[in-house]
Amino acid sequence: MTLATVGYYEPWWMQVLKALVIFAVVFQLVPIVLLAERKVLGRFQHRYGPNRVGPFGLLQPMADIGKLIFKQQFRPRTAVAWLFALAPAISMMTAVATIAIIPFSNTVDIFGTRVGLYGLDPSIGILYAFAFGAIAFYGLMLGGWASGSKYSFLGAMRGAAQLISYEVAQGLSLVGVIMMAGSLSLTEIVNAQSHLPYIIPQFVGFIVFLVAGFAETNRPPFDLPEADAELVGGYNTEYGGGRFAGYFAAEYLNIIVVSAITSTLFLGGWMLPWVNPPTWVDPFVVLAKTLILVFFFFWVRATLPRLRYDQLMSLGWKIFLPLATLNALVTATLVVVT
Amino acid sequence: MPWTAGDDVIEVVRAPKPGPVRASYRAFGETLRGLKTTFARLVEGPKTIQYPEEKVAVYPRFRGRHKLHRFEDTGLEKCVGCSLCAAACPADCIRVVAAENTPENRVSAGERYAAVYEINLSRCIFCGYCEIACPFDAITMGHDYEMSDYNRGDLIFTKEMLLAEPLDRTPLRNAGE
Numbered sequence: 001m002t003l004a005t006v007g008y009y010e011p012w013w014m015q016v017l018k019a020l021v022i023f024a025v026v027f028q029l030v031p032i033v034l035l036a037e038r039k040v041l042g043r044f045q046h047r048y049g050p051n052r053v054g055p056f057g058l059l060q061p062m063a064d065i066g067k068l069i070f071k072q073q074f075r076p077r078t079a080v081a082w083l084f085a086l087a088p089a090i091s092m093m094t095a096v097a098t099i100a101i102i103p104f105s106n107t108v109d110i111f112g113t114r115v116g117l118y119g120l121d122p123s124i125g126i127l128y129a130f131a132f133g134a135i136a137f138y139g140l141m142l143g144g145w146a147s148g149s150k151y152s153f154l155g156a157m158r159g160a161a162q163l164i165s166y167e168v169a170q171g172l173s174l175v176g177v178i179m180m181a182g183s184l185s186l187t188e189i190v191n192a193q194s195h196l197p198y199i200i201p202q203f204v205g206f207i208v209f210l211v212a213g214f215a216e217t218n219r220p221p222f223d224l225p226e227a228d229a230e231l232v233g234g235y236n237t238e239y240g241g242g243r244f245a246g247y248f249a250a251e252y253l254n255i256i257v258v259s260a261i262t263s264t265l266f267l268g269g270w271m272l273p274w275v276n277p278p279t280w281v282d283p284f285v286v287l288a289k290t291l292i293l294v295f296f297f298f299w300v301r302a303t304l305p306r307l308r309y310d311q312l313m314s315l316g317w318k319i320f321l322p323l324a325t326l327n328a329l330v331t332a333t334l335v336v337v338t
Numbered sequence: 339m340p341w342t343a344g345d346d347v348i349e350v351v352r353a354p355k356p357g358p359v360r361a362s363y364r365a366f367g368e369t370l371r372g373l374k375t376t377f378a379r380l381v382e383g384p385k386t387i388q389y390p391e392e393k394v395a396v397y398p399r400f401r402g403r404h405k406l407h408r409f410e411d412t413g414l415e416k417c418v419g420c421s422l423c424a425a426a427c428p429a430d431c432i433r434v435v436a437a438e439n440t441p442e443n444r445v446s447a448g449e450r451y452a453a454v455y456e457i458n459l460s461r462c463i464f465c466g467y468c469e470i471a472c473p474f475d476a477i478t479m480g481h482d483y484e485m486s487d488y489n490r491g492d493l494i495f496t497k498e499m500l501l502a503e504p505l506d507r508t509p510l511r512n513a514g515e
Contacts, residue, residue, distance in 0.1 A: 042384070043380050043384060044380050048386050060386065300373070302380075
């Protein structure tokens with residue numbers, strides 16, 4: 001088992017190159033996940049999903065994105081123009097920025113240069129993801145407010161309340177992992193899972209983190225901000241065309257990011273149990289684990305009905321927050337005792 | 339009998355409130371059961387019939403587009419222009435103009451024949467009353483159900499169109515299917 005090198009920085013040109021490669025790879029996942037969701041959801045409902053555009057419907061996301069981008073940019077008269085345009089960009093930017101800390105592998109030698117297969121490995125580690133998660137909330141909130149429509153604003157308030165409620169539980173559920181690993185750095189956390197992935201000792205934390213992750217990404221059964229069956233669309237009611245596509249891409253990027261972070265923190269990142277594959281396999285292991293979790297997102301969407309708003313709040317505050325706190329307390333005690 | 343408040347109140351018998359362990363098992367276990375149910379659907383595979391390529395077979399008594407018939411031996415039309423179908427039609431979509439058969443121009447087996455026989459298929463409700471009303475079985479409901487067109491005018495089917503064999507594109511359900 002190769003150990004990760006924490007806090008290693010490459011020359012600047014390598015960092016730029018790395019950023020481009022990681023961005024390109026993860027951004028390509030968005031249309032794939034977009035199509036996969038519709039196809040998998042179709043299979044869950046005894047149907048095929050899109051299979052007309054291109055072979056096996058593979059060009060469907062291209063057709064969808066193309067349609068959205070070439071639409072007229074409509075803006076309500078009461079909207080605050082520059083914020084209205086900026087809000088989806090904030091959502092996109094924060095989602096993309098979080099990808100940077102996901103470690104795909106250890107530091108490896110590529111053509112004689114030592115390269116860490118991650119965007120960056122800051123000492124604050126996972127807090128970086130939470131910081132950007134907090135900024136992502138601005139994207140949603142400003143989008144609803146700058147639309148100049150009261151329904152958008154109400155949707156944004158609802159979304160904001162949900163995000164804040166679950167961010168607390170999500171943050172606390174990680175404390176156990178951080179205490180066990182003794183580090184915030186994601187490479188270090190993966191490193192500490194070389195014997196046992198944290199899903200086993202931190203099962204409660206895993207459940208709370210994953211469910212809070214569903215709520216953070218506005219996915220069913222917590223998709224109250226959008227609630228496509230009951231509402232027009234919540235905070236993105238007034239958006240259309242490319243800007244709506246921005247919000248949409250941000251949502252799917254967030255799914256990928258939450259899945260990747262979960263697989264890093266709880267499923268052992270690039271490490272596999274019992275086998276020790278060569279280093280070049282590591283990024284694919286991370287991608288595979290991420291995509292399995294993304295599939296789980298779809299699976300839950302196909303299964304659970306949407307929560308009522310009071311149920312959502314009581315689940316977040318009355319169940320998950322005490323559960324995460326208890327998990328942190330028990331873990332702290334055990335870490336001190338052993 | 340004087341009515342006093344509270345007399346007709348029936349006490350609702352509820353199940354005992356689950357304890358914390360049972361409640362959490364219920365929430366967690368039932369969620370897992372739901373996940374199992376949906377996954378079983380995924381394994382079953384799609385049931386979709388890919389419509390334009392595959393078609394659902396129709397039953398023999400399916401009421402599709404009408405057909406007019408001729409006698410097979412003489413080739414004469416069965417329709418005698420009696421207009422009973424038009425009279426029976428609740429949607430009023432059949433128009434029949436009858437004319438006399440002459441020895442030189444013999445079209446139908448009877449005294450008269452339908453010089454004009456039109457069905458406005460954009461109006462037809464496919465009830466099959468015309469078929470029942472017809473004394474000579476000259477008009478029957480076929481199996482053709484793909485009749486969409488670009489113009490309303492094209493949906494008025496003339497006698498020649500109704501007499502022609504329809505393009506055989508509707509699969510018929512076999513016995514027991």
